[in-house]
Amino acid sequence: MAIKIYTKTGDLGNTSLIGGTKVPKNHIRIESYGTVDELNSYIGLIGDYLDDIPSKTMLKEIQDRLFTIGSSLACDPEKETKMEIPDLKETDVALLEGEIDRMNGFLPEMKNFILPGGHIAVSTAHIARCVCRRAERICVNMQQQGMFVDPLVIKYQNRLSDYLFVLARYIGQLQQVPEVVWKPRV
Helix, strand or coil, X not given: CCCCCCCCCCCCCEEECECCCEEECCCHHHHHHHHHHHHXXXXXXXXXXXXXXXXXXXXXXXXXHXXXXXXXHHECCCCCCCCCCCCCCHHHHHHHXXXXXXXXXXXXXXXXXXXXXXXXXXXXXXXXXXXXXXXXXXXXXXXXXXXXXXXXXXXXXXXXXXXXXXHHHHHHHHCCCCCEECCCCC
16 A cells, blocks of 8 residues: 555645754745755756767756755754664765766856757756756855754855856857846846
8 A cells, every 4th residue: 555645734834854853844844945946956967968878877866965955954953863874975065076077078168148048958958047046145144143064065065066066157158059148237
C-alpha cells in the first residue's frame, strides 16, 4: 500500500523542522529551504532543455547538493536529529569553480552587461540564478538574526549563482544565440 502524501498536520499553518520543533509555515527557516526547493526545480528545468551531457550531469550533481542544503536548513539546530543528514563539503564549491573555469574557456570576454534571454534554457538559467541569490539573501538574513546557518551553505549559494550566470552564457554559446548587450538610455 502506498504511503499517503497528505498528513493534514499543516492545515492550520504550522509545520515541523527536522527534530520535531513546530514552526509557522512563514518562518524564515521554512522560507530558506522552500526557496532552495524552488531553485532545485528550476535547475531540473534547465537540464530538461539541454542536450549537453556534461552540463546535464553537473546539474544533477547540483540538485543533489541542493537537497543536502535543504536538509541542513530544515534541521532545528537546537535539537539532535536521529536522521543522518549529508554534509556539504569545500570540494562541492571547488567543483562549481572548476566548471565555471571550464565553461569560461569557451566564452568570449564579457565587455558589457547582457540581458537575459535569447533561448528558453538561457532565460531559465538566469531565473535560477535570481532564485539562488534570493536563497542566499534569506540565509544571510537568518545568520544576521542569530540563527545558525552553516557558512559553507552561503558560500556554495554564492558560487552557484556565479555558475548559473556562466552556464546561461555557455548555453547561449552552444545554441549559437547572440548575447543581447544592455545599452542604457542616457
